[in-house]
Amino acid sequence: MSEATFQGDVIERSLQVPVVVEFWSPRSQASVGPVLAALSTEYAGKFLLARIDIDANPQLAQAVGVQAVPLVIAVLRGQVVPLFQGGVGEPEARQYIDQLLTVAVANGITGRAEPVGPAAPEGPAAEEDAPNPRYEKAENAIGAGDLDGAIAAYEELLKENPSDAEAKSGLARVQLVKRTQDVPADVRTRAAENPTDIEAQMLVADVDLMGGHVDDAFARLISTVQATSGDDRNAVRLHLLELFDVVGADDERVIKARRRLMAALF
Template sequence: MSNPTPEPSYSPRGAVDLSALNRPQSPPPGTPGGAPTAGGFVVDLTDANFQQVVQDSTTYPVVVLLWMPTDQANADLGTLLGRIAEEYAGRFLLGRLDAEAYPQIAAAFQAQGVPTVVAVLAGQPLPLFAGAASEEQVRGVLDQVLAAAEQNGVTGRAPGAQEPAEEAEEVEEPLPPLHQEAYDAIERDDLEAAEAAYTKAIKQDPKDAQAVAGLAQVALMQRTRGADLHQVRTAAADAPDDVAAQLAVADMDMLGGKVDDALARLLDLLPGAEGDDKEALRTRLVEYFEVVGPSDPRVGRARRKMMMFLY
């Protein structure tokens, strides 16, 4: 096919470097205030499905959003594109790629920052724009993509993802008794009871990963209960080498969803720490790994750095 080249209808300025983590944060997709979860005509791209999505672009247009889901500007654009994708009902598929989690795929698109939007038509990438944009601007670019797709014979419609929400609710299994006890305790703000329930669950089954993660989360909530964010940050800024002060502000970052900031703060201190300070940093990092989840790519990267600094 000929290479379609619709021009962006506005300036592509405004992209940010992939390592920039100091912008306003958004909750993860699917949580209040965050972008919607994937579904319908929106799919999250991974190493496992990327090649299939590219292959599908020979049948229908694919629009790829390279983003950082917990950055507010990225989340806003993802929400807008997802709404338009649902409105267009399959005229294109929106693929969302977490550029931090899948840097090799992002590099294939030669993205210099996020958010970046690229079309894929018949397997060929077509850069569209980078940075924030108004709804009118986004719709204009998408309409150009659909026109180019039609000219090149890519006129199929993307199948909507199945959403078996009702079936999932029917087969959902109840929490184990001690987990439910801990959950209920957290709901009524009785963190001591939650801690006791999770501790008992771990004694019964030391391999209970959910209980271990739950206990770590409760410990984080206990340490930050009643803390004043401004005071904690001021104390950390005034004493950059004080491990206790840095641990306190890292807790606040973790509680606020700034996972990268919390991990980086402690990893930066680890090479120069000794004795009890080094052990305190190691222990807190391991606890954060449980809170975030061992399958999260940020945990894998941080764990490798920690091991390098420790040994």
């Protein structure tokens, strides 16, 4: 990736798919390139990874304001979204990517990336990494802003295969986006004044999750579970499980919150 190709390979591509950009230097031993590359392969095109050598592209580094490497940003619809600076492990990098994808869905960006530069490999490996047409109907609906259509498509997939983890996560993400489209201005006040107002508590948790405040969202709902009973408690529990699906079952924050939820219930 270079200054000459940045406009086309990053800015223009970010209109269809989130682009994650790592600024690095051969003079520094610190790098998150291997971690991001592994996640890029695992996520099968849900985001595009680009790496920029700041020594070879000083003007681009200056334009972005790079002061130390590694620096990782995202670009959505041509807008820069800071992610993190410094070396991080795979679990933490995954958290940043998952939050980025949630924001991308909220902005209707659901395309799949193809490699930048040389042509993609052919043969079995290429077929394995190709986007799954099973989810095409739902993803096209999201791209068109048809959230109800996307929800229906994911629900149809789950009827066919209730254990489809990607469809389950996709449904949870789209439902989250829909719930947070028109949030009442007084919802946080309502939630603060009445800990048992489950509608307000669940909506504030949704807003927190969309803003990347995952632990806050989980803690709020676990507290609400503790403060309620009967049908209200069950509704909050199910809502929290849905947010777990958004973040991902393997996320450390979800694992910890599940333990706290079990303690709150029993």
